[in-house]
Amino acid sequence: MKRLSRYRRHKAAGPLLLIFALLAIGTTFSVASATVKESQSVFDRSASIEEGKQIFLKGCSSCHGLNAEGGSIAPSLIGVGAASVDFQVGTGRMPMADMSTQAMRKPRVYNEEETAALAAYIASLAPGPAVPGESELNYERDGNTAEGGELFRNNCAMCHNFAGQGGALTQGKYAPTLMGVEPKHIYEAMITGPQSMPVFSDKTITPEEKLSIIKWIKSAEAEPNLGGATMGRIGPVTEGLLAWVLGLGLLIGIAVWLTMRAR
Amino acid sequence: MTATEKIVGNTANFVDERLGAAKWVKKSLNKVFPDHWTFMFGEVCMYSFVILLLSGTFLTFWFDPSQKEVVYNGAYEPLQGLKMSAAYASTLNISFEIRGGLLMRQIHHWAANIFMAAIVAHLLRVFFTGAFRKPREFNWILGILLLTLGLVEGLLGYSLPDDLLSGTGLRITSAIIQAIPVVGTYVSFFLFGGEFPGTDFIPRIFTLHILIIPGIFLAVITIHVMLVWYQKHTQFPGVGRTEKNVVGHPILPVYMAKAGGFFFVVFGITAFISAVASINPIWLYGPYTPGQISAGSQPDWYMGWLDGLVRMAPPLETHAFGHTISWNILIPAVIIPGIIFTGMALYPFIESWITGDKREHHLLDRPRNVPNRTALGVMSITFVMVALINGGNDIIATNFDLSINQIMWFSRIGIFILPPLAFIITKRLCLSLQRADRELLLHGAETGRLLRLPHGEFVEVHAPISPEKAYQLQSHEQLVPLEIADVDARGVRRPGALKNKLKRRLSKAHAVSIPKVTEQELKEIENH
Numbered sequence: 001m002k003r004l005s006r007y008r009r010h011k012a013a014g015p016l017l018l019i020f021a022l023l024a025i026g027t028t029f030s031v032a033s034a035t036v037k038e039s040q041s042v043f044d045r046s047a048s049i050e051e052g053k054q055i056f057l058k059g060c061s062s063c064h065g066l067n068a069e070g071g072s073i074a075p076s077l078i079g080v081g082a083a084s085v086d087f088q089v090g091t092g093r094m095p096m097a098d099m100s101t102q103a104m105r106k107p108r109v110y111n112e113e114e115t116a117a118l119a120a121y122i123a124s125l126a127p128g129p130a131v132p133g134e135s136e137l138n139y140e141r142d143g144n145t146a147e148g149g150e151l152f153r154n155n156c157a158m159c160h161n162f163a164g165q166g167g168a169l170t171q172g173k174y175a176p177t178l179m180g181v182e183p184k185h186i187y188e189a190m191i192t193g194p195q196s197m198p199v200f201s202d203k204t205i206t207p208e209e210k211l212s213i214i215k216w217i218k219s220a221e222a223e224p225n226l227g228g229a230t231m232g233r234i235g236p237v238t239e240g241l242l243a244w245v246l247g248l249g250l251l252i253g254i255a256v257w258l259t260m261r262a263r
Numbered sequence: 264m265t266a267t268e269k270i271v272g273n274t275a276n277f278v279d280e281r282l283g284a285a286k287w288v289k290k291s292l293n294k295v296f297p298d299h300w301t302f303m304f305g306e307v308c309m310y311s312f313v314i315l316l317l318s319g320t321f322l323t324f325w326f327d328p329s330q331k332e333v334v335y336n337g338a339y340e341p342l343q344g345l346k347m348s349a350a351y352a353s354t355l356n357i358s359f360e361i362r363g364g365l366l367m368r369q370i371h372h373w374a375a376n377i378f379m380a381a382i383v384a385h386l387l388r389v390f391f392t393g394a395f396r397k398p399r400e401f402n403w404i405l406g407i408l409l410l411t412l413g414l415v416e417g418l419l420g421y422s423l424p425d426d427l428l429s430g431t432g433l434r435i436t437s438a439i440i441q442a443i444p445v446v447g448t449y450v451s452f453f454l455f456g457g458e459f460p461g462t463d464f465i466p467r468i469f470t471l472h473i474l475i476i477p478g479i480f481l482a483v484i485t486i487h488v489m490l491v492w493y494q495k496h497t498q499f500p501g502v503g504r505t506e507k508n509v510v511g512h513p514i515l516p517v518y519m520a521k522a523g524g525f526f527f528v529v530f531g532i533t534a535f536i537s538a539v540a541s542i543n544p545i546w547l548y549g550p551y552t553p554g555q556i557s558a559g560s561q562p563d564w565y566m567g568w569l570d571g572l573v574r575m576a577p578p579l580e581t582h583a584f585g586h587t588i589s590w591n592i593l594i595p596a597v598i599i600p601g602i603i604f605t606g607m608a609l610y611p612f613i614e615s616w617i618t619g620d621k622r623e624h625h626l627l628d629r630p631r632n633v634p635n636r637t638a639l640g641v642m643s644i645t646f647v648m649v650a651l652i653n654g655g656n657d658i659i660a661t662n663f664d665l666s667i668n669q670i671m672w673f674s675r676i677g678i679f680i681l682p683p684l685a686f687i688i689t690k691r692l693c694l695s696l697q698r699a700d701r702e703l704l705l706h707g708a709e710t711g712r713l714l715r716l717p718h719g720e721f722v723e724v725h726a727p728i729s730p731e732k733a734y735q736l737q738s739h740e741q742l743v744p745l746e747i748a749d750v751d752a753r754g755v756r757r758p759g760a761l762k763n764k765l766k767r768r769l770s771k772a773h774a775v776s777i778p779k780v781t782e783q784e785l786k787e788i789e790n791h
Contacts, residue, residue: 014374014519018380042639046565078785101666128741144345145341145343146340146341146342146343146345147339147344147755147776149341149342149345149549149724150345150549150684153427153549153552153555154554154555157427157555157556157557157558158555158556158557158558160558161557161559162427162428162547162548162549162557162558163547165559166558166661167557167558167559167657168558168559168656168657168658168660168661168662168667169667170666170667170668171666171667171668172660172664172665172666172667172668172669174660174661175558185556216341219340219341220341220547223341225541226358226359226365226540226541226544226546227358227365227369227403227540227541228369228537228538228539228540229539229540230540230541230544231539231540231541232662233544233547234559234658234662235428235560235561235658236428236543236559236561236562236563236564236567237558237561237564237567237655237658238377238564238658239540239542239563239564240290240376240544240565240567241564242536242540243373243376243377243380243536243564244564245371246536246540247376247377247380247381247532247533247536248307248381248384250532251303251307251381251528251529251532252300254525254528254532255300255301255303255304255307255525256300258300258303258521258525259298259299259302259521260302261298
């Protein structure tokens with residue numbers, strides 16, 4: 001208590017108190033109305049919110065605004081939830097390296113604690129989807145591969161390709177490959193709809209179905225190339241290339257050799 | 264005479280006395296085939312076709328051509344428990360449970376891709392060397408027919424497994440059929456037995472794919488090859504080769520050994536690729552349902568250019584009198600291919616009309632010596648390549664970090680600009696090569712040896728080229744434009760002025776070439 005009281009005249013004390021108050025009311029409301037499932041966040045919220053804010057002010061506020069209200073080049077983060085932050089920062093997409101068409105996956109800038117603090121801070125601004133906990137992500141137990149594949153082909157394959165290899169969208173945007181993506185991040189992408197991706201709410205695709213999709217993606221990832229080299233699992237384009245270059249190439253080589261004049 | 268010889272001799276006699284085959288066999292065995300590596304493409308086609316027949320027959324033993332809905336309980340876990348057509352389930356079964364099934368499937372599909380590639384290579388060789396000229400026009404048309412049959416047969420073939428990708432292809436096919444004005448809808452309903460997808464198309468496609476089209480294929484290939492046999496193979500110009508002879512190896516033993524061996528080489532290479540590289544992994548695509556689609560859905564390469572043309576067409580539609588005409592499908596998928604294939608089939612007659620050349624030709628042209636034709640060929644290749652690139656625009660966009668819109672606009676503009684550009688550049692290159700030939704004939708080959716003359720001048724020593732080479736460089740005919748007068752001998756205007764004008768212009772363009780080295784020039788050089 002003594003440590004806290006030292007900050008009672010701090011500049012941020014007022015807004016923070018307000019945030020706490022709003023958060024308290026919001027939490028009470030959400031618990032009371034019980035429309036959103038109580039999140040089992042692994043984060044120690046109260047301790048990390050302040051730390052998250054500091055990171056935010058240093059690393060994010062130049063684009064997203066001092067109070068995460070957004071700006072001309074970046075969207076508002078109020079209400080995007082911890083899941084969104086965990087996805088964007090955890091996959092290295094944020095902070096962006098440059099203002100190109102789309103934030104791309106790259107080595108993460110912030111470590112796990114910093115990401116958690118940022119997520120806690122953003123979550124403290126307004127309620128939003130929370131980071132799914134370990135117990136919610138037990139896809140091995142709760143998922144069904146075949147059903148996941150069917151759901152994937154119904155909802156995801158049109159952008160991410162039949163084998164989750166990614167695909168092109170308009171104007172240089174793209175649906176990234178899903179190979180090597182952490183289950184947590186796949187789940188978060190589905191509930192937050194990053195970049196061009198739509199949100200797949202729990203009403204559209206239930207949490208169990210989401211786990212089935214993740215299970216199918218993981219099974220596709222682990223599946224050995226049953227027919228030999230796949231050349232990217234992207235369909236007949238590379239197959240045609242191989243038929244011409246390797247197939248006809250070898251045959252032309254042999255034909256030249258066969259018709260060579262004996263010396 | 265040894266015992267073996269006696270048995271062979273007696274057997275041969277027995278057959279000959281009854282069939283009278285000896286004369287024919289003797290004549291046939293003395294048949295001579297010229298040697299050039301580009302003459303082997305046709306053989307690759309034929310051998311790939313044999314591989315297709317063999318592997319295809321194997322596949323029919325287990326393939327169930329039915330759209331009856333079944334629940335999959337096979338070996339491939341990620342699809343277990345899903346409802347799918349019997350066709351798809353049996354293809355999975357062939358892939359995972361039949362011994363050697365996956366290899367056979369891959370051999371069948373790779374062989375199809377190589378078959379089509381070899382057909383195109385063969386066609387280009389025949390085109391660029393002018394082998395289609397009289398008397399071989401009919402065989403050229405048969406070749407175009409085989410190419411068209413190959414396209415259709417391939418499309419039907421990869422539609423049979425009833426996976427997500429093949430269903431997507433059929434959906435597009437039905438859309439293209441429906442885009443044909445007036446009859447389109449009726450034809451589509453007739454072919455699919457009602458609204459797409461229906462439950463009829465797999466059995467129908469199966470009959471077409473394994474019986475009717477291969478039957479036509481066999482017949483046409485037989486005539487195609489028999490005509491080559493009867494009309495004899497063309498040959499490249501060279502010393503001792505004339506329009507009246509064929510220089511090469513007799514069918515026995517050299518040619519037979521080479522050709523027979525080449526079959527096994529083709530089979531071996533196809534089997535090798537099939538063993539190491541996956542093709543059409545239908546288990547990853549999943550069963551077909553009209554509601555699903557995958558990003559990067561592509562046809563096989565030989566249909567890719569058509570897909571590319573459809574992809575680049577702007578959204579044009581007319582609605583009139585209760586009918587919709589989808590120009591965006593009709594033009595790229597029906598009208599343009601129609602023009603291309605008709606034009607290809609008629610090209611021998613078009614060229615002979617332009618040049619007025621009605622003589623028989625058994626000696627081939629070197630592509631550079633007929634610049635107009637070569638340029639036209641390269642122009643067509645460029646057209647198809649631009650379309651093909653656009654067919655894979657999404658794959659190119661994701662793999663090279665490009666914008667799909669930029670690629671589309673590149674193709675939309677490029678399809679009009681690049682082919683004519685290719686024409687001009689190729690024609691210039693041909694003329695430059697002709698100049699180089701002329702230079703070689705007149706001054707010999709550069710040796711790289713520099714000589715300093717007594718008065719200090721440096722000259723490069725040119726070595727004379729071999730007589731064979733010299734013959735090859737000057738054996739072609741000088742192209743001359745047709746002389747078509749607007750008025751006849753009596754000064755009366757001839758009919759068809761516009762036609763004559765067109766013919767004269769085309770003939771003039773066709774005859775653009777570098778003057779051949781004359782005897783006189785050669786003599787002058789010798790005395791020089």
